[in-house]
Amino acid sequence: MDLSILIEKSVLVVILFSVSLAVAAYSTYAERKIAAFLQDRYGPDRAGPWGLLQPLADGGKMFFKEEIIPNASDKFLFILGPCIFMTTALMTSAAIPWGKSLHLFGRDISLQVANLNIGILYIFAIVSIGVYGIMIGGWASNNKFALLGAIRASSQMISYELAMGMAIIALLLTSNSLSIRDIVDQQAGFHWNVFYQPLGFIIFLVCAFAECNRTPFDLPETETELVGGYHTEYSSMKLGLYLFAEYTNMFISSAVISCLYFGGYHFPFIDSLNLPQNVAAIISVFVLFAKVCFFIFFFMWIRWTLPRFRYDQLMRLGWQMLLPLAIVNVLITGAWLTYFK
Amino acid sequence: MKLLGEDIVTETGEFIINMGPQHPSTHGVLHLKIWLDGETIKKIEPHLGYIHRSIEKMSEKMSYRQFIYLTSRMDYLSAHMNNQACALVVEKALQVEVPERAKAIRILLAELSRIGSHLLWFASVGLDLGGVTPFFYAFREREAINSLMEENCGARLTQNFHVPGGILEDVNPDFQKRVKEVIKQLKDNFHEYDEILTGNVIFQNRLKGVGYLSKEDAISLGCSGPTARASGVVCDIRKSNPYDGYEKLEFDEVVLTGGDSWARYQVRMAEMLQSIKIIEQMIDNMPEGDIVAKTKNVIKLPKGEFYQRVETARGELGVYIVSEGAATPYRCKYRSPNFANLSAIPIAAKGGKIGDLIAIMATVDLIIPDIDR
Numbered sequence: 106m107d108l109s110i111l112i113e114k115s116v117l118v119v120i121l122f123s124v125s126l127a128v129a130a131y132s133t134y135a136e137r138k139i140a141a142f143l144q145d146r147y148g149p150d151r152a153g154p155w156g157l158l159q160p161l162a163d164g165g166k167m168f169f170k171e172e173i174i175p176n177a178s179d180k181f182l183f184i185l186g187p188c189i190f191m192t193t194a195l196m197t198s199a200a201i202p203w204g205k206s207l208h209l210f211g212r213d214i215s216l217q218v219a220n221l222n223i224g225i226l227y228i229f230a231i232v233s234i235g236v237y238g239i240m241i242g243g244w245a246s247n248n249k250f251a252l253l254g255a256i257r258a259s260s261q262m263i264s265y266e267l268a269m270g271m272a273i274i275a276l277l278l279t280s281n282s283l284s285i286r287d288i289v290d291q292q293a294g295f296h297w298n299v300f301y302q303p304l305g306f307i308i309f310l311v312c313a314f315a316e317c318n319r320t321p322f323d324l325p326e327t328e329t330e331l332v333g334g335y336h337t338e339y340s341s342m343k344l345g346l347y348l349f350a351e352y353t354n355m356f357i358s359s360a361v362i363s364c365l366y367f368g369g370y371h372f373p374f375i376d377s378l379n380l381p382q383n384v385a386a387i388i389s390v391f392v393l394f395a396k397v398c399f400f401i402f403f404f405m406w407i408r409w410t411l412p413r414f415r416y417d418q419l420m421r422l423g424w425q426m427l428l429p430l431a432i433v434n435v436l437i438t439g440a441w442l443t444y445f446k
Numbered sequence: 447m448k449l450l451g452e453d454i455v456t457e458t459g460e461f462i463i464n465m466g467p468q469h470p471s472t473h474g475v476l477h478l479k480i481w482l483d484g485e486t487i488k489k490i491e492p493h494l495g496y497i498h499r500s501i502e503k504m505s506e507k508m509s510y511r512q513f514i515y516l517t518s519r520m521d522y523l524s525a526h527m528n529n530q531a532c533a534l535v536v537e538k539a540l541q542v543e544v545p546e547r548a549k550a551i552r553i554l555l556a557e558l559s560r561i562g563s564h565l566l567w568f569a570s571v572g573l574d575l576g577g578v579t580p581f582f583y584a585f586r587e588r589e590a591i592n593s594l595m596e597e598n599c600g601a602r603l604t605q606n607f608h609v610p611g612g613i614l615e616d617v618n619p620d621f622q623k624r625v626k627e628v629i630k631q632l633k634d635n636f637h638e639y640d641e642i643l644t645g646n647v648i649f650q651n652r653l654k655g656v657g658y659l660s661k662e663d664a665i666s667l668g669c670s671g672p673t674a675r676a677s678g679v680v681c682d683i684r685k686s687n688p689y690d691g692y693e694k695l696e697f698d699e700v701v702l703t704g705g706d707s708w709a710r711y712q713v714r715m716a717e718m719l720q721s722i723k724i725i726e727q728m729i730d731n732m733p734e735g736d737i738v739a740k741t742k743n744v745i746k747l748p749k750g751e752f753y754q755r756v757e758t759a760r761g762e763l764g765v766y767i768v769s770e771g772a773a774t775p776y777r778c779k780y781r782s783p784n785f786a787n788l789s790a791i792p793i794a795a796k797g798g799k800i801g802d803l804i805a806i807m808a809t810v811d812l813i814i815p816d817i818d819r
Binding site for chain 1: 470573574577578
């Protein structure tokens with residue numbers, strides 16, 4: 106393999122890794138600030154200017170907390186759970202195109218770690234593995250509340266993946282490609298998929314909430330019912346990994362939604378400005394991040410506004426409403442493609 | 447299946463979990479032992495005694511001026527009403543006539559604390575069902591009420607303001623103005639509660655048809671207050687056995703027949719508006735005059751048994767005193783609303799889901815220190 110490609114990809118991986126973690130860390134800060142904004146209070150403002158160092162203080166606190174592994178737990182699996190969850194959360198970002206190609210050192214550098222031709226399937230596969238992190242963690246704790254939380258988490262995530270997959274199938278029918286970069290490039294010039302697949306987008310968005318375990322679908326960790334849900338027994342940085350991975354998941358979900366339905370790094374009018382390649386590439390990264398930030402805000406806005414579902418209502422919504430709707434969406438899309446194109 | 451040497455699954459395959467004494471949604475040290483089949487609740491057994499402070503026994507060692515203030519620590523959100531019940535039973539025994547001004551202030555403070563208590567309940571319903579923001583909405587108004595209490599009674603939570611024969615001190619000169627401000631703030635903001643929680647479809651689905659308590663059950667379990675009134679039981683003491691001049695006031699007893707958590711929610715929301723109505727009638731017509739009737743320095747009740755009940759924010763509080771003619775009660779017994787209302791939970795939650803139990807506990811609105819005393 107060409108050494109320069111190896112270096113290029115390694116640098117990109119390191120940058121992506123740190124950006125994912127930084128965004129996840131600052132999502133916790135944003136969550137608290139947005140909650141404060143919606144609840145008419147200040148939020149964290151002690152650590153650093155406007156409380157900007159709060160995520161570092163929180164992270165540091167997590168590291169210094171006592172590490173408790175219950176006697177009754179399965180120690181290997183107990184440690185494995187958060188590791189899987191965090192690893193899978195960070196892996197998904199590889200298939201997402203973060204911007205247009207840069208032109209540096211006489212070569213084009215793609216801002217995507219791997220332009221997989223099955224990018225969407227890859228993301229789905231990795232996300233499905235993430236469920237094991239929760240299941241294993243909840244089961245290995247040997248705690249009744251954790252077990253209930255793990256059962257809820259696994260059934261919820263598996264149920265909502267179905268509807269999510271169905272919503273994606275309709276999208277794939279129109280795009281004819283599983284590569285995320287292809288899908289993004291097809292949307293250039295305001296041909297955003299959300300206008301062609303509004304129903305599919307809504308289903309995908311609801312499922313993304315469920316996949317990220319966010320309110321109103323935060324049943325696996327309902328603190329008022331199951332104390333802490335699957336992470337009841339976790340402490341120190343293992344708990345930190347679970348919480349952190351959830352924010353990473355939220356970041357990745359926002360990126361996937363932006364890429365699949367909102368044109369990814371494309372924004373109308375900017376494409377037609379004929380900017381130099383590198384400037385255009387940097388702007389495109391900012392465009393994608395602006396979209397991602399909007400969706401992260403949207404996730405938080407919903408969380409601090411709505412109460413949560415009951416477990417059986419959640420399952421009913423998944424199986425009896427979203428899944429049939431998604432199937433209907435596939436049929437409509439198929440019929441439309443067959444007769445009008 | 448065993449956990450730490452103890453069976454966690456019964457012979458019939460039911461999974462036993464202990465909710466509490468440390469659990470986020472029991473609001474205190476209530477301990478519920480729950481038999482589960484999957485997520486469905488088969489049986490609930492409440493375990494008490496984690497916050498027993500022997501208030502009844504302590505009351506027997508204290509004089510009739512002192513024992514009143516222990517009751518602020520029972521249902522701490524209805525401190526004024528609890529104090530009022532104790533003051534009333536002593537007044538009844540001594541046959542003292544309370545001055546009109548004291549009666550008016552008593553009612554105003556009682557209704558303000560009823561609103562404050564219901565606001566806290568509204569906040570915690572939202573919180574228990576996953577919506578954190580309503581908490582801050584409700585606490586904005588509760589804060590105003592608490593400040594008012596602090597200005598006049600010196601305490602924000604466990605107010606001690608009643609003495610046998612009246613009240614301890616006259617209220618501040620700007621009391622009327624401040625109450626009007628608080629009431630205006632509450633009325634201006636009340637629609638926001640409906641917007642953020644009452645009108646929410648997810649929230650309604652969590653409460654409608656959940657935790658049904660029939661009228662017969664409510665009566666036979668001795669439920670009272672909004673919990674019983676939501677099941678169609680007419681039981682407002684302010685109407686049936688008026689005290690301190692409630693008979694002169696115009697207000698409605700809110701009775702619904704739904705019997706489910708949604709009915710309990712609506713009863714409490716409507717009661718807040720009724721309390722506002724009472725306060726608005728009183729606040730411009732506060733009589734002038736004494737605030738306390740003259741009583742002896744050392745109060746000795748005549749020999750006999752005395753009982754007085756009042757309507758607290760959670761239901762009927764009864765104070766029963768047996769006097770041997772001494773300066774302390776021979777026996778003091780409190781009939782607390784929460785103890786009786788607690789017994790409704792196992793019946794209402796049976797067959798429901800874990801999430802329903804949370805909704806039921808939230809809408810029955812238990813105060814744990816009042817259960818144990």
